[in-house]
Amino acid sequence: MKIGELSRETGVAIRLLRYYEAQGLLAAERGEGGHRRYGPEAPVAVARIRALLAAGLPTRVIRSLMPCYSDDGTRLEPCVLDHLRDQAADLDTRIAELTEARAALGDILAAASGGPVRVGA
Template sequence: MKIGELAHETGVGVRLLRYYEAQGLLASRRSEGGHRHYGPEAPAAVARIRTLLAAGLPTRIIRELMPCFSGDGTALQACVLDHLRSQLADMDSRIADLTRARTALGDILDASTRALAPAAAGR
């Protein structure tokens, strides 16, 4: 199928499909005229890419994972699960850091609001 057909079938724009290909996430073959042609597995590959992106994984990790999907293409092989667990732990750590930063910012805002309240009342 041509890139426009793949875009139509998956709901993903042509430009984004080209980006996926440039990142090594999606493969095509070229016609003599230079047009991209995708195999019948391409829509499923695009769905896997979209799922992994939605899970917060960067394209460099997705590139490593794409060949590791099981036969039906819905689950990853056991050999990469530790890698995913590591990604999840990193994400949990970033969430904890953001939660602490949010609390600190809220405390600064609360303290500033309380300090400004008497000045505003005296106007």
């Protein structure tokens, strides 16, 4: 399928599909005139990429995970689960740091305004 067809089928902008290809996440063959052609598995690959991006994984990590899918392309090999657990732990750390920063900002605002200030809600 051509890039426009893949874009319509997945709802992902052509520009993003080109980016995924440039990052090594999505493979395309070049047809006549250099036009990209994607195989029938491309929509599944795009859905997988979108899900992993939504999970907060960087493209370098996604690139390493793409070959690790098995079965119908929805199951990851057990060998990468530790890596994903590490990513989840990193997210937990970042969330804790952001929570502390938010509390500190609330304290600064409260001190500056002379009373309690609720931040973020």
